Amino acid sequence: MSAYKSDFLQTLANRGFIQQISEPEALDALAAKGPITAYIGFDCTAASLHVGSLLPIMMLYWMQQTGHRPIALMGGGTTRVGDPSGKDESRRILTDETIAANLAGIRTVFTKFLKFGDGPTDALMANNADWLNTLNYIDFLRDVGRHFSVNRMLSFDSVKLRLERQQELSFLEFNYMILQAYDFVELHKRNGCVLQMGGSDQWGNIVNGIDLGRRMMNAQLFALTSPLITTSSGAKMGKTAAGAVWLDATLVSPYEYWQYWRNTEDGDVARFLKLFTVLPLGEIERLAALKGQDINEAKKVLATEATALVHGRAAADNAAETARRTFEQGETSLTLPSVDVPRKDVAAGLGVLNAFVTAGLAASNGEVRRAIANNAVAVNDARITSDKHTIGEADITPDGVIKLSLGKKQHVLLRPR
RNA sequence: GGGAGAGUGUCCCGAGCGGCAAAGGGGGCGGACUGUAAAUCCGCUGGCUAUGCCUUCGUAGGUUCGAGUCCUACCUCUCCCA
Numbered sequence: 001m002s003a004y005k006s007d008f009l010q011t012l013a014n015r016g017f018i019q020q021i022s023e024p025e026a027l028d029a030l031a032a033k034g035p036i037t038a039y040i041g042f043d044c045t046a047a048s049l050h051v052g053s054l055l056p057i058m059m060l061y062w063m064q065q066t067g068h069r070p071i072a073l074m075g076g077g078t079t080r081v082g083d084p085s086g087k088d089e090s091r092r093i094l095t096d097e098t099i100a101a102n103l104a105g106i107r108t109v110f111t112k113f114l115k116f117g118d119g120p121t122d123a124l125m126a127n128n129a130d131w132l133n134t135l136n137y138i139d140f141l142r143d144v145g146r147h148f149s150v151n152r153m154l155s156f157d158s159v160k161l162r163l164e165r166q167q168e169l170s171f172l173e174f175n176y177m178i179l180q181a182y183d184f185v186e187l188h189k190r191n192g193c194v195l196q197m198g199g200s201d202q203w204g205n206i207v208n209g210i211d212l213g214r215r216m217m218n219a220q221l222f223a224l225t226s227p228l229i230t231t232s233s234g235a236k237m238g239k240t241a242a243g244a245v246w247l248d249a250t251l252v253s254p255y256e257y258w259q260y261w262r263n264t265e266d267g268d269v270a271r272f273l274k275l276f277t278v279l280p281l282g283e284i285e286r287l288a289a290l291k292g293q294d295i296n297e298a299k300k301v302l303a304t305e306a307t308a309l310v311h312g313r314a315a316a317d318n319a320a321e322t323a324r325r326t327f328e329q330g331e332t333s334l335t336l337p338s339v340d341v342p343r344k345d346v347a348a349g350l351g352v353l354n355a356f357v358t359a360g361l362a363a364s365n366g367e368v369r370r371a372i373a374n375n376a377v378a379v380n381d382a383r384i385t386s387d388k389h390t391i392g393e394a395d396i397t398p399d400g401v402i403k404l405s406l407g408k409k410q411h412v413l414l415r416p417r
Numbered sequence: 418g419g420g421a422g423a424g425u426g427u428c429c430c431g432a433g434c435g436g437c438a439a440a441g442g443g444g445g446c447g448g449a450c451u452g453u454a455a456a457u458c459c460g461c462u463g464g465c466u467a468u469g470c471c472u473u474c475g476u477a478g479g480u481u482c483g484a485g486u487c488c489u490a491c492c493u494c495u496c497c498c499a
Contacts, residue, residue, distance in 0.1 A: 265455060292452080328453095373447095374448060374460060374461065376446085376447045406447080409453060
């Protein structure tokens, strides 16, 4: 691991965020001298960000922590045209209202990691719709387009692969890299931004921006990419049966979020602690040294720290405590996720199938039936073997709840009201 | 404008002689083993008021006792020619 003079690069390097830097020495010197401004682009096709976006957010976080100014760029303008790369569904074009709503949702996530404001190291949130929407095609071609060599654009991997595989590449998509390059230059012009960060797949696009900056304004700009994060077994991060692991508490509860991190594979624990928590490196080293069963301690720390960043310390501790009671003491913790249900329905006798579907543990009655056949269903920790089983008032525990379990890890409390 | 192909289970990829709720993967979920891990093995992976009924193979029609499969038109995409 090379030694950097700036806290910023040294921190990122130590924690495993760096894959590639365009001109490491020059950037290092600049960052050591004073605050620099950098940005990362996020698209806003969904109302929340998920775990996959966490890595770039953490880069912005560390940037601010080490005395620099981060910009979160929302792709409000590029989202308007829709992502052309998908087959048909992703071709849907979002309305301006949807985009605005998505932006608002995403903004709340950022405020948990970054301090926004007007100070020298306060974060900014920019929206490329601000300049892309008002672009004039002819002006754009003349001022920006002339700096791009089609010969060179064709040589980029993203393009080359498509051509080789004889897959279509639309003109719109071909232009995407130009728009992204332009974003960089525009941010440089407006905010003095000199660095763009992103995933390693963004390298080519970022370098384009650097080139454009040099040609248009004779500016020296930099690129920094992070490695693509997959789990040790090669799966992409952030996917479960229920879908993506969102950062919004209404989509994925803090408890579920905690559980996601708790179930990290052994081989990923040290890496994830460095990337997704803000614990000091010494502490992480200690945790990473744990072997065998002891590594579970490290996983709990990872889960709690990662959850605290997104949902706050109280929610994280709460989730940890709920998990401890549920898994280590076999108790029914009252802080498990719960679903209210009318008391008279329970009095009348609630079918297991119905109960599990309303609790959100299964999508259909058939799914519950199959789970029962797989010996995976329990009510108040008692195995259910018949799909005819009904839940009645007798099942309400002294705490006033009924515990539904699907498998060993998924629990939901029914609260008769 | 002319010609040749493609679109399959609402997570993805992909087989599919007129008898099809539709092969096989991946992913996911569950079970066993463990440590709430990995690896491995096993099961599940359209819906329902369920010995049956309903809905699914780009869209809409047609042929047929019966269509994912054959015919027609249309939509979308790819390739070749102009």
